Amino acid sequence: MALIAAEGLGVRFGAVQVLHDVSLRIEKGEIVTLVGPNGSGKSTLLRCLIGVQRPTRGRILKAAGLRVGYVPQKLHIDATLPLTVRRFLDLPHRVPEAEARAALEEAGAGHVMGRQMADLSGGQFQRVLLARAILSEPDILMLDEPTQGLDQPGAAGFYQSLEAIRGRLGCAVLLVSHDLHVVMSASDRVICLNGHVCCEGTPAVVSAAPAYRELFGTGTKGALALYRHQHDHADHAAHPHHHHHEEA
């Protein structure tokens, strides 16, 4: 039995079909990365899995008693609101000092305990969100672009922390990322999404797949391929019945 699975998921916002016929399963202990162009429905899919977005079609199956830790893409904390990292970790439930410290250290932010949330760097902020997500000892951690804004060493370090956490908790990790190079080395499985699942498999299988190459190209041509694809995708959204990437 998978920890969590989506079956035939569809999401439509007004006239726009954002996800169609998406099925996937996440097994215990695996690190799975969702990749795909901007607007391809990655966040929407994650929001369906955690249960805050209702799909228009299909269903989500969860293992009984599944504990989910979630790191959102954005969390705005107003600079005028005094809130230390320590107090942030107490939301919504108070946690003992030792647990807060251990979680921060495991997330690679042991030194920021007394700092103001508003003063943290982007990387420190993401690590504090990660610390908060692991406090509940989740069976699965879901992270929406946690390495956004981090440089390559920062992103690689973040992935290393995730691997260590997975090793200790035995949790699965599902994350959205645009750091294709880092993703490819650090994931057990990659799912390439563009409204539907274009291709999935081990990093080696996905990076060789025609659908993935069409989306991201190879090497330095990747950016151009991504641009072209986004252009296609806009057409595609305007003509929702014309699924010209479906055959992939």
Ligand SMILES: Nc1ncnc2c1ncn2[C@@H]1O[C@H](COP(=O)(O)OP(=O)(O)OP(=O)(O)O)[C@@H](O)[C@H]1O
């Ligand atoms: N609540 C909503 N109402 C209307 N449209 C929405 C809503 N949420 C998302 N969308 C649209 O759905 C599409 C997919 O958005 P989503 O955030 O899932 O994409 P994404 O792959 O995570 O993109 P990015 O890489 O830019 O973060 C976008 O066109 C977005 O504008």
